[in-house]
Structures are given as C-alpha cells and as structure tokens.
Amino acid sequence: MRRTSSAVVALSLLLVAGCAGPVRTDAGYREKANQSALHLLSAARTGVALADIARKGDAFTPYLETSVGDVEDDALAVRSSFATLQPPTPVSDPLRARVDALAEHTTHGLAHLRIGVRRGDMDAVARARAALLLTGDRLDRVVEGTR
Amino acid sequence: MNRLTSFTLGFLTAIGGFLDIGDIVANSLVGARFGMSLAWVIPVGVIGVCLFSEMAGRVTAVSGRPVFDLVRERLGARAGLANLLASSAITLLVFAAEIGGVALALELASSVHYLLWVPVVGFLVWAVIWRLPFERMERTYGLLGLAMVVFAVALWRLGPDWGALWHDALSPAPPSGEDWPTWWYYAIAVFGAAMSPYAVVFFSSGGVEERWSARDLTLQRLNVFFGFPLGGLLALSLMAGAAVLLHPAGIQVDHLSQATLPVVVSLGKVGLVIAIVGFFACTFGAALEAGLATGYGVAQYFGWSWGKSVRPVQAARFHTLLLATVLAGTAIVLTTLDPVKVTEYAIVLSAAALPLTYLPIFIVANDRGYLGDRVNSRFTNIVATVYLFLVLLVAAATLPLMLWTKAGQ
Amino acid sequence: MNTGRGGDDTGHGAGPGLPRVMRLGFAVLDRQILDVDGVAVGKVDDVELSWEEGRRPVLSALLTDTGALGPRLSGRLGRTWRTLLGRLRPSGDLPVRIPPDQVHTFTPATRLTRPAPPQTRVVEDWLRTHLIERIPGGGHADSDGQ
Numbered sequence: 011m012r013r014t015s016s017a018v019v020a021l022s023l024l025l026v027a028g029c030a031g032p033v034r035t036d037a038g039y040r041e042k043a044n045q046s047a048l049h050l051l052s053a054a055r056t057g058v059a060l061a062d063i064a065r066k067g068d069a070f071t072p073y074l075e076t077s078v079g080d081v082e083d084d085a086l087a088v089r090s091s092f093a094t095l096q097p098p099t100p101v102s103d104p105l106r107a108r109v110d111a112l113a114e115h116t117t118h119g120l121a122h123l124r125i126g127v128r129r130g131d132m133d134a135v136a137r138a139r140a141a142l143l144l145t146g147d148r149l150d151r152v153v154e155g156t157r
Numbered sequence: 158m159n160r161l162t163s164f165t166l167g168f169l170t171a172i173g174g175f176l177d178i179g180d181i182v183a184n185s186l187v188g189a190r191f192g193m194s195l196a197w198v199i200p201v202g203v204i205g206v207c208l209f210s211e212m213a214g215r216v217t218a219v220s221g222r223p224v225f226d227l228v229r230e231r232l233g234a235r236a237g238l239a240n241l242l243a244s245s246a247i248t249l250l251v252f253a254a255e256i257g258g259v260a261l262a263l264e265l266a267s268s269v270h271y272l273l274w275v276p277v278v279g280f281l282v283w284a285v286i287w288r289l290p291f292e293r294m295e296r297t298y299g300l301l302g303l304a305m306v307v308f309a310v311a312l313w314r315l316g317p318d319w320g321a322l323w324h325d326a327l328s329p330a331p332p333s334g335e336d337w338p339t340w341w342y343y344a345i346a347v348f349g350a351a352m353s354p355y356a357v358v359f360f361s362s363g364g365v366e367e368r369w370s371a372r373d374l375t376l377q378r379l380n381v382f383f384g385f386p387l388g389g390l391l392a393l394s395l396m397a398g399a400a401v402l403l404h405p406a407g408i409q410v411d412h413l414s415q416a417t418l419p420v421v422v423s424l425g426k427v428g429l430v431i432a433i434v435g436f437f438a439c440t441f442g443a444a445l446e447a448g449l450a451t452g453y454g455v456a457q458y459f460g461w462s463w464g465k466s467v468r469p470v471q472a473a474r475f476h477t478l479l480l481a482t483v484l485a486g487t488a489i490v491l492t493t494l495d496p497v498k499v500t501e502y503a504i505v506l507s508a509a510a511l512p513l514t515y516l517p518i519f520i521v522a523n524d525r526g527y528l529g530d531r532v533n534s535r536f537t538n539i540v541a542t543v544y545l546f547l548v549l550l551v552a553a554a555t556l557p558l559m560l561w562t563k564a565g566q
Numbered sequence: 567m568n569t570g571r572g573g574d575d576t577g578h579g580a581g582p583g584l585p586r587v588m589r590l591g592f593a594v595l596d597r598q599i600l601d602v603d604g605v606a607v608g609k610v611d612d613v614e615l616s617w618e619e620g621r622r623p624v625l626s627a628l629l630t631d632t633g634a635l636g637p638r639l640s641g642r643l644g645r646t647w648r649t650l651l652g653r654l655r656p657s658g659d660l661p662v663r664i665p666p667d668q669v670h671t672f673t674p675a676t677r678l679t680r681p682a683p684p685q686t687r688v689v690e691d692w693l694r695t696h697l698i699e700r701i702p703g704g705g706h707a708d709s710d711g712q
Binding site for chain 3: 220222226229230233234235237238239242287288458459460461462463468469470471473474476477480526527
C-alpha cells in the first residue's frame with residue numbers, strides 16, 4: 011500500500027515535470043520545437059479542412075464555430091508555452107524565431123477563419139484558408155527538419 | 158415479445174451499445190496519429206470482451222446472481238474490498254469522461270460551452286437512472302447508438318485505397334516520426350477502450366435486472382458473439398476514417414470535433430447530424446452504464462438491496478450512492494479538466510486494472526458450485542488463460558510506458 | 567432440531583446419524599443474508615463462536631454490518647477502514663448479531679426465518695426517510711413506468 015502511494019506521488023511529479031521541464035541542450039530544444047510544430051500543424055490543417063467544409067455549406071455554424079474555437083485555443087496554448095522556453099544557446103535562436111513566427115501565423119489564420127465563419131463571410135474564409143494552407147506547409151517542413 | 162424480435166433488438170442494442178467515449182477518442186486519435194498500424198488491437202480486444210462477457214452472462218443466467226456478488230464469497234473480504242475500491246475509482250473516472258463526452262457532443266450541436274452543459278447532463282443521467290425502466294433505457298441508447306454506422310458509410314464514401322489500408326493494417330510498426338514505446342502505449346489505450354471492464358460489470362448485473370435464466374443463454378450468446386464484433390467494426394471504421402483523412406494531413410485528434418471530420422467531409426450536414434446523435438447516444442448510454450456499474454459493485458459487496466427493478470424506497474442506500482456518483486462525476490468534469498484527456502487516462506487506467514475484473518470472472522465461471530456442468534469448456538479456458546496472461550502483461554507495462562512516453566506525448 | 571433449520575448445518579446439533587460438517591469460511595462468511603421476505607439484509611461480515619470451559623465451541627452468532635468487517639481486513643487497508651468507520655459511527659455501537667437459530671439455510675445465501683433485526687436497517691431507513699422518499703417518483707418501481 012505504502013509503495014503504491016509513493017509510486018503515485020512519483021508518477022504525478024514526473025508527469026508535471028514532463029509538461030514544463032526546462033530545456034538544457036539544443037537537441038532538447040529541437041525536440042520541443044518539433045512537438046510544438048506538430049501541434050500547430052494539426053491546428054492549421056484542421057482549420058483548412060473546416061474552411062473547405064464551410065465554403066461547401068457542409069456544416070452548421072455552431073459546429074464550425076466550436077471546432078475552429080477548439081483548435082484556435084490549442085494553437086494559442088502552444089504558442090504561449092513555446093514562447094516561454096529559453097533557447098539554451100544562440101544556435102537555437104533561428105529555430106525559435108521560425109517556430110514563433112509560424113505559431114503567430116497559425117493563431118492569426120484561425121482567428122480570421124473564426125471571424126469569417128461567424129459572419130458567414132466566405133471571402134474571408136477563403137483568405138484564411140489560403141493563409142493556413144501556406145502556414146501548414148511551412149510547419150510541415152519544420153517538423154521534417156527537426157526530426 | 159417473440160423470440161425473433163427480441164433477438165433483433167438485443168443484437169442491435171449490442172452493436173450500438175458497444176462504443177463509448179473511450180472508443181471514439183482512442184480509435185480516432187490512433188487512426189490520425191498511427192494510421193492503421195494499430196488496427197490489429199481492435200480484434201484482439203473484441204475477442205477478449207466477447208469471451209469474458211459470455212462467461213459473465215452465463216454465470217448470471219445460471220446462478221441468478223451477478224458475478225461481482227460472488228467475488229467476495231470467493232476471493233474473501235479483503236481482496237474483494239481492494240478490488241472494489243480500485244474498480245470504483247476507475248469507473249468513476251470513466252463516468253466523468255462519458256459526462257464530458259455528452260457535453261462536448263451538445264456543444265458541437267449548439268456552440269454553447271460544454272461546461273454549461275455538464276450540470277444539465279448530470280441531471281439528465283440521474284433522472285434516467287431514477288425513472289426510465291431498465292430495458293427501455295438499454296434499448297433506447299443502444300438503438301440510437303446505431304447512428305455510429307455513419308462512420309462506416311463515411312469511410313466508404315471517402316473511397317480509400319482498400320488495398321493500402323489493408324497493407325497498413327498488416328504492418329504493425331510505428332509510422333515514421335513515432336517511436337515504439339508511444340506506439341505500445343496507444344495500443345494499450347485501444348485495448349482498454351475495447352475491453353471496457355465497467356461494461357462487463359454492468360452487463361452481468363443487468364442480466365439480473367432483466368431476470369435472465371438458463372433459457373436466455375443461447376440468445377445472450379448470439380448477441381455477444383455477433384453484436385460485439387459488429388460494434389468492433391464500427392470502432393475500426395472510426396480508426397480507418399481518421400487514418401484515411403486525418404493522418405496524411407497531419408491532423409491529430411485532440412477534440413471531439415476533429416473526430417467528426419471524416420463524416421462531415423464526406424457526408425455533409427446530414428452526416429454531421431447523425432454523427433452527433435451517435436456520439437450523444439454512445440456517451441449518454443455509457444454514462445448510465447458506468448454510473449450504475451459503480452452502484453452495483455458497491456451494493457453487491459456490502460449486500461445492500463440494489464437494482465432498478467425494485468422501488469427506490471426499497472433500495473435507499475443504492476440510490477443514494479448513485480446520486481453521490483452522479484454528483485462526483487459531474488464535479489470532476491466541472492474542474493475544467495479536458496474531457497478528452499480524462500478519457501485517455503480513464504481508458505489506459507482501465508487497461509491496467511483489467512485483471513481485477515477478468516480474473517474473478519474466470520474463477521467464478523469455473524466454479525461447479527455455481528454453474529454445475531455449465532462451467533467453462535476446455536477450449537474457453539485455454540483461450541481465456543492466454544487472455545489473462547495478456548491482461549497481466551498489459552497491467553504490468555502500463556505505468557512504466559505511461560512514465561516513459563509522458564502519457565503518450 | 568428441525569430439519570431445514572440452521573442448526574443442522576452448524577455441525578453441533580446432531581440429528582440421527584453423524585453430525586454434519588460445515589466450513590465456516592466457505593459456507594458462512596461473506597455470504598449474502600436475505601430475510602424471510604427475500605429482502606437483502608447485508609453480508610455475513612464475521613462469525614462469533616463461544617464456549618464454556620471443557621466444552622466444544624459453538625457458533626453463537628453471525629455478525630453483520632460494515633463495522634464488523636474492519637477487524638477482518640489486515641494491513642493498511644484494514645486499519646484505514648477501521649479508522650474511517652470509527653469516525654463515522656457513534657462509539658460503543660456494536661455489530662448486529664443474528665443468532666444461528668434464526669437461520670433457515672446457509673447456502674447459497676443465508677436465509678433468515680424472520681424479518682431482519684431493526685439495527686441492520688438504520689442507515690437504509692434514515693436515507694429513505696430523509697432523502698429518497700422526498701424525491702418525486704421514489705415509490706415507483708421500474709415496471710410502473712411501462
């Protein structure tokens with residue numbers, strides 16, 4: 011019993027540590043950048059799919075609003091947690107700038123998509139889609155490059 | 158009701174009732190992230206759940222008592238209590254996940270934030286448990302759950318390269334960019350979702366509520382051996398839809414809305430409506446089952462009078478406990494923990510706790526004192542032993558894998 | 567002792583022929599107790615044996631209620647359980663005793679020859695009158711709805 015509870019404590023500590031651990035090496039930073047780019051890619055590509063659905067009139071507005079809002083929240087969370095990471099050496103600075111910029115593009119694209127969907131403005135949706143598509147492809151390259 | 162109608166209804170209920178929030182999340186998530194490389198886990202899980210559900214159903218039909226009523230008699234007070242506490246804690250987590258799932262489905266339909274739906278859902282779950290007759294409750298949500306067939310239709314409409322899907326399913330290895338421990342971790346998640354132990358507890362107590370006798374055994378077996386595998390096919394089509402549409406795009410499933418994408422892309426508004434109905438029915442039905450399973454387990458351990466077929470005033474402790482369970486489950490979701498994450502933890506922990514449910518069933522199903530000559534056949538025992546080893550292996554591997562992969566990150 | 571009464575199964579009340587043997591752990595402990603109307607009373611949480619000097623021990627009572635369970639649980643789980651229940655219940659409250667001559671049969675479930683002792687229903691009754699009865703619909707069984 012006692013062993014079980016200490017295991018539980020150790021487990022929760024490790025899980026907490028795993029979420030917000032500091033990065034000490036450039037390799038570790040690359041891994042974090044890779045993870046962040048993966049999540050941003052998922053959000054951007056979900057946005058593209060939702061924009062297509064919206065333009066074809068294949069779903070109701072509440073669904074689109076909720077779905078875009080979900081991934082927008084994700085992207086914002088990834089962006090802010092990546093921004094708080096300290097790059098261990100100047101070697102990582104270009105990577106930081108790149109992912110940071112793409113995170114901003116993703117959140118902006120999703121915000122424009124949300125606004126367009128809510129107003130029923132299909133031109134805005136199309137513009138947001140094009141922006142997200144481009145951001146998605148760039149994120150894809152970051153993901154491949156940081157593996 | 159004649160035999161054929163009753164078989165058809167029971168059979169359809171078994172299909173529709175097979176899926177819950179755990180299956181929806183696990184299969185979509187895994188399909189999006191790992192393609193079809195973990196598809197093999199679904200048949201492994203389905204065979205296991207058929208095998209042990211049949212045993213539990215047989216014990217109930219022959220002895221007239223649910224399996225977990227017998228666990229304390231056979232395992233003793235201490236092992237029984239430890240089992241009860243662990244199972245109840247995990248079932249409560251599953252219950253919370255299902256409530257969250259219902260609320261998320263309602264949010265998709267309304268765009269009203271899911272947390273506002275949670276108290277409403279909690280009340281509805283309690284009200285149905287309190288008032289709706291058992292059989293009607295089972296049938297309603299089981300039949301509505303058939304709406305999930307829309308995912309199979311969507312897969313077919315997406316027109317995938319079936320040969321490539323089949324090929325992926327036959328190459329069980331992580332896709333590029335993923336490592337083995339994470340792959341195994343999600344294999345455990347899919348396994349835990351398919352084996353859902355609370356459903357077996359519910360199934361065997363439900364048999365007592367519906368007053369099964371040895372005469373119902375054949376019907377029950379048909380439902381299990383045909384209904385569950387067809388339910389498993391729905392799980393497979395959730396995974397395949399995500400593998401075809403989301404995996405190549407790099408979309409991961411972190412939200413229920415992403416799990417609906419294959420249906421909306423291929424079937425539009427009609428598909429969306431049916432999918433939301435399906436999500437609602439599966440999660441709501443599973444919330445009822447998980448809530449009742451907690452009540453059944455505790456009441457049977459302490460020997461209280463229990464069940465929906467007696468008047469609530471004659472089972473005051475049982476109904477008080479159900480009320481407390483509903484309140485606790487609702488409170489867990491109201492902490493704003495992400496319901497999808499709660500679901501992931503719930504299915505993985507369910508997988509780790511599988512021996513607690515399946516070992517007692519195996520022991521009781523071999524007990525001539527309860528079953529006479531209807532004990533397990535030699536064949537059943539051989540397959541079941543293999544599964545017990547598997548389940549013990551999973552239980553031992555879960556926590557290390559969870560730590561190693563930081564819960565699948 | 568009358569046939570069908572619990573005395574036969576306990577092994578001390580020999581009828582004609584050899585005394586019957588019963589294993590307490592197997593046939594009595596942790597079994598469901600049902601009263602004369604088939605209403606669930608609780609589980610056999612412990613058994614009480616008593617004896618006089620120089621005589622054989624006799625099964626003097628079945629104990630039921632969750633308090634009686636505490637001493638049977640060893641280890642940390644048992645200690646926690648006892649502490650928890652000790653806080654919850656009034657001190658000096660003893661477990662409910664059911665004398666074996668009120669038992670009709672022991673297996674597969676313990677059936678009594680009379681209604682359950684009132685102490686076993688304290689919690690159930692309290693919850694019923696203070697909570698369950700006050701919720702609309704509490705008096706209806708499932709089948710009433712159809």
